[in-house]
Amino acid sequence: MPVEPTIAPEIFALRPDFAALSIYAEDARNSPSDAHSETLLRDACLALDSAPWAQAHLAAWRETYRAFGAKPQRTPCSVEALRKRAQRDGMLPAINAVVDLYNALSVRYALPVGGEDAALYEGSPRLIRATGDEPFDTVSEGVPKIETAEPGEVVWRDDHGITCRRWNWRQGIRTRITEHSTQMWFVLERLEPMPIDALLEAGEKLVEGLHRLSRSVRTSLLYLNASGRSNRVPETASEP
Structure with missing residues (x-):
């Protein structure tokens, strides 16, 4: 059964312009990183500012983090953390073919x-503002650790607990995609001023990459x- 995430009303109260593209992949295949996936990462690092909305989109995410009490200079959104690493090292670490694809x-x-x-x-993913008692499995200094979210923090969770803290800052260990994963769920998260067309294009590229890895994958x-x-994606970028 396809994954059907939900977004709580308080998320849209925080950012009415938020839009997400959810992609579920069944009978998918993954593999170790290879020359193709590493080339995707390398080319992406060379094109950091090719998107004309890039800097404004990052600024919108920083503003959003501050709005729910996070400090983006300490815990930046996922893409800003990736960009900082790319700027520092000139490359992103290869993890596996699927993770390399979506990081690129x-x-x-x-x-x-x-x-x-x-x-x-366990159950469907949902984006909420935390009460402060939701468990989050992570690793600290190489040791497994259970944390809890701060009250009001934006988190993705399932019936078991948090799967990603501070909206998209840090993913938990329990649900990470590995080389053995065959059922995968992806979420692409957009704020203004990023065009909806660009969000959908990124989704198309992700689906194309999954089909390259497995012709039998169903998305x-x-x-x-x-x-x-x-289930019908918008046809133009004018939709809010």
Whole structure:
């Protein structure tokens, strides 16, 4: 059954312009990083500012983090963290073919992109503002650790607990995509002024990359914004 994420109303109260593209992949295949996936990463690092909305989109995410009490200079959104690493090292670390694919697209489109092993989810993913008692599994100095979110923090979670803290800052260990993952869920997260057309284009590139890795993969897309959810993605960038 396809993953159908939900977004709580308080998220749109915080950012009415927020829109997400959810992509579920079934019978997918992954593999170790290879020359192709490393080339995707390298080319993306060379095109950090090719998207004309890049700097403004990053600024919108920093503003959003401050709005729910986070400090983006300490815990930046996922794409800003990737960009900083690319600027510092000139390259991003290769992890596996699927993670390399969506990290490359994240950097190229200046867009937070998350990937999860859907088979390890308990219930459907949902984006909420935390109460402060939700568990989050992570690693600190090489040792497994359970943290809790701060009250009001924006988090992705399932029935078990948090899967990603501070909207898209840090992913948990439990649901990470590995080389053995075959059911995958991706979420691409956009704020103004990034065009909706660009969000959809990034989604198309992700699906193309998944099909390159596995011809048998089946994908389904779900577009979510303040107006609701739709299996029909918008046709123009004019939709809010």
